Amino acid sequence: MKDGLDFSEVRERAAEVASLLKTLSHPNRLLIACELMDGERSVSEIEAATGAAQPNLSRDLARLREQGLVTARRQSKQVFYKLKDARLEALMHAMCDAFGPKPATHAPRAAQTQGAKR
Amino acid sequence: MKDGLDFSEVRERAAEVASLLKTLSHPNRLLIACELMDGERSVSEIEAATGAAQPNLSRDLARLREQGLVTARRQSKQVFYKLKDARLEALMHAMCDAFGPKPATHAPRAAQTQGAKR
DNA sequence: CTCTATATATATCATTTTCGATAATTGAAA
DNA sequence: TTTCAATTATCGAAAATGATATATATAGAG
Numbered sequence: 001m002k003d004g005l006d007f008s009e010v011r012e013r014a015a016e017v018a019s020l021l022k023t024l025s026h027p028n029r030l031l032i033a034c035e036l037m038d039g040e041r042s043v044s045e046i047e048a049a050t051g052a053a054q055p056n057l058s059r060d061l062a063r064l065r066e067q068g069l070v071t072a073r074r075q076s077k078q079v080f081y082k083l084k085d086a087r088l089e090a091l092m093h094a095m096c097d098a099f100g101p102k103p104a105t106h107a108p109r110a111a112q113t114q115g116a117k118r
Numbered sequence: 119m120k121d122g123l124d125f126s127e128v129r130e131r132a133a134e135v136a137s138l139l140k141t142l143s144h145p146n147r148l149l150i151a152c153e154l155m156d157g158e159r160s161v162s163e164i165e166a167a168t169g170a171a172q173p174n175l176s177r178d179l180a181r182l183r184e185q186g187l188v189t190a191r192r193q194s195k196q197v198f199y200k201l202k203d204a205r206l207e208a209l210m211h212a213m214c215d216a217f218g219p220k221p222a223t224h225a226p227r228a229a230q231t232q233g234a235k236r
Numbered sequence: 237c238t239c240t241a242t243a244t245a246t247a248t249c250a251t252t253t254t255c256g257a258t259a260a261t262t263g264a265a266a
Numbered sequence: 267t268t269t270c271a272a273t274t275a276t277c278g279a280a281a282a283t284g285a286t287a288t289a290t291a292t293a294g295a296g
Binding site for chain 1: 270271272273274275
């Protein structure tokens with residue numbers, strides 16, 4: 001029954017996923033997610049890995065938290081973040097797969113100097 | 119440099135992908151991409167499938183075009199769009215896989231096992 | 237060729253959201 | 267208290283968005 005069209009349901013789901021993507025659609029937040037693929041990281045570590053300004057980083061982490069994508073754990077002075085959503089992990093892997101580093105970075109493919117400048 | 123994760127290069131790539139995600143991070147544009155996974159569609163068909171207002175739809179299609187995600191082909195009065203980027207197709211499939219319809223809620227388009235219910 | 241209808245695109249406006257930068261704040265430990 | 271780690275607050279500029287109006291392109295009728 002194509003009539004009882006789950007139009008509303010499809011759109012609802014689309015809105016959810018779009019919201020997810022929106023959260024990831026910022027370079028810094030995307031880098032954060034990438035970084036967390038390898039496991040738990042402290043804010044300082046993330047800061048170093050992404051090069052983001054610390055207050056902005058904190059705000060971005062808050063967004064990821066609010067979206068339910070990561071969880072935070074405090075250990076004395078530091079706060080450690082890790083990925084929470086398995087679907088996100090799957091998505092991240094898919095993205096690394098599709099848009100990931102050029103073959104040369106990890107896999108010897110050819111003498112194709114890709115030029116790591118500077 | 120074995121761990122030559124050049125900040126600038128990584129960030130550059132992150133910016134590209136983030137830009138991609140941003141383009142997809144709107145319910146209507148996401149639905150457009152979903153719709154185009156099944157093949158070429160005219161604007162009117164997309165309009166019907168997404169329920170988007172026509173001028174906004176046109177603007178969204180323009181964004182997808184500018185991002186290089188789709189191509190347009192005019193045939194008399196109608197304009198047909200289709201996915202252009204193979205990486206996007208891969209990503210869309212991954213997303214359908216991860217966030218796709220719940221196993222029981224609505225019949226999958228094909229009668230194939232589609233839910234990995236781990 | 238002009239008139240009309242259809243299909244799509246572009247323009248504009250008001251409102252909201254986002255972002256980088258900076259300042260102030262909280263929390264834990266020495 | 268002082269210091270380190272992280273969060274929250276705020277400001278202004280830029281971008282996104284829905285709604286609405288207008289424009290272009292193509293085709294068919296008269």
